[in-house]
Amino acid sequence: MEIIETEIEGVRIVEPQVFGDPRGWFVEQYNAERYKAAGIDADFVQDNESFSSKGVVRGLHWQAAPHTQAKLVHVICGAVWDVAVDIRKGSPTFGRHVAVTLTGENKRQFYIPRGFAHGFIVLEDNTLFSYKCDNLYCPSADRGLRFDDPALGITWPEIGVPLTLSEKDKKHPTLDAIEPWEER
Numbered sequence: 001m002e003i004i005e006t007e008i009e010g011v012r013i014v015e016p017q018v019f020g021d022p023r024g025w026f027v028e029q030y031n032a033e034r035y036k037a038a039g040i041d042a043d044f045v046q047d048n049e050s051f052s053s054k055g056v057v058r059g060l061h062w063q064a065a066p067h068t069q070a071k072l073v074h075v076i077c078g079a080v081w082d083v084a085v086d087i088r089k090g091s092p093t094f095g096r097h098v099a100v101t102l103t104g105e106n107k108r109q110f111y112i113p114r115g116f117a118h119g120f121i122v123l124e125d126n127t128l129f130s131y132k133c134d135n136l137y138c139p140s141a142d143r144g145l146r147f148d149d150p151a152l153g154i155t156w157p158e159i160g161v162p163l164t165l166s167e168k169d170k171k172h173p174t175l176d177a178i179e180p181w182e183e184r
Contacts, residue, residue, distance in 0.1 A: 059119015078127025
């Protein structure tokens, strides 16, 4: 596997080794010892999946302390453009983001540490998205950030279909109105 460091410390792109032959392919999606050796030392306790159509936007989400979550995400089939936004109080990269295209074909993974808002736009119909979390979901700790806040400087891809957001995601505040994340 190859680890690609991004311009924001701690956010990483993982390219697992894919073994292919005439039968198809095999990939080891996660190995705790190998990931720990590569600097991703999270004790994942919950796996989630979402299934979406082209144009769905999910996020930007995080959980407040003490229920914060690091995530390791990937696409099983289909494609997304995935974004992590630094919301850590006092961070020199506060408000900046990293984005990566994840597809069932490229098999890339995206590691989002605690202290980041996370979201994605679905680029293809019938996209199955999977993520590991290092803390259990807690509804009362659920937080969000407006995905299209101009202060974030995110240029979301034009995909030729109307965007679909949940009612909750449509009402998220802008960066200047959130309480920055801090470990407690």
